[in-house]
Amino acid sequence: MHPLAQRVLDGDLRGAARVMRLIDDRAEGHIQILKDLFPHCGRAQLIGVTGTPGAGKSTLCDRLIDHYRKQGKKVGVVAVDPTSPFTGGAILGDRIRMQRHFTDDNVFIRSVATRGALGGLSRSTTDVARVLDAYGCDVVLIETVGVGQDELDVTRTAHTTLVVVPPGGGDDVQANKAGILEIADVFVVNKADREGADAQVRHLESMIALGREIKAGQIRAPLTHVVHGAVPEPIVPADDGSWSPPVLKTVSAKGTGVAELCEAIEQHRAWLDTEQGRTRRARQQQDQLLAQFRDTLIEEALDTLGPRIAEAAARVGEKQLDPYSASEELIAAFRAGQPRPEPRP
């Protein structure tokens, strides 16, 4: 076993921090450490906290840390902000929001701000969460912004994903409808001390109900027939054992509603142990492996093909080659493990 992996397993704080830096840098040897740690992962409860910037995710995380610390649990936090990889502004915000926990030895907060050329952000996040798991954290909170592809990948890591939204007419929720419904296990309407929280709750609930109807194949009419803003009668779905995300209100700034939220998280955790829950977990794990496979494959291909790719792209640009044949040629070259071509004279 890699000595640094052993240090993580021994609960060595400095060792864990060093491993996370190696992961950030995708430094030589970090994969070996992750391989060594993997058999020791799976004990922690991973909770994703995602949503639009400013919705109150970090403030909520601060409350969740508090809640789990009171239960004597060791808590890890991975805060990801792809929007400001250079300034670290939002990261600073995350740190300020959670700063009262920084002196607590049983809270480990880690920011991930770097995004590799291939969107390595999601992978680093998953890897860091695994380190925190192996390090002995009972709960790992993963804070990410929005519902882009990276965030989708991150939610594959989490057991339970909270989508935090502010009050309002649901305009930004509207924009992300498909993505949001796919990833939310629990909706949190935060800043419930502000106007429009109840409207947001109703909006989300009707969206969820609609989503279930569509899934159940009960709606065949085009979606445009659904009148915007009209709140349909609440539809009680047939109890088919699937999970329907509850919509909860919180005031993170004051801690209101956090106990109820933690209760919902526990319920979801219990559901994961049902047959349908296990199926969903298995699918998540497959998605996760596919994401890892995709990244590794692309990285290796880029490494093998090098300048061939730019060359092929140029030929496509000049219409000497179509993109379909170009891709086929590149794949063939990769399969053959051809070294980089000699530069043209």
Ligand SMILES: Nc1nc2c(ncn2[C@@H]2O[C@H](COP(=O)(O)OP(=O)(O)O)[C@@H](O)[C@H]2O)c(=O)[nH]1
């Ligand atoms: N009124 C109100 N403000 C809140 C609440 N929760 C967070 N905020 C404020 O919203 C701003 C953004 O919070 P933050 O946790 O950094 O949001 P994040 O970007 O989603 O992590 C901060 O100024 C918080 O103090 C809340 O429940 N009510």
Ligand SMILES: [Mg+2]
């Ligand atoms: Mg934040």
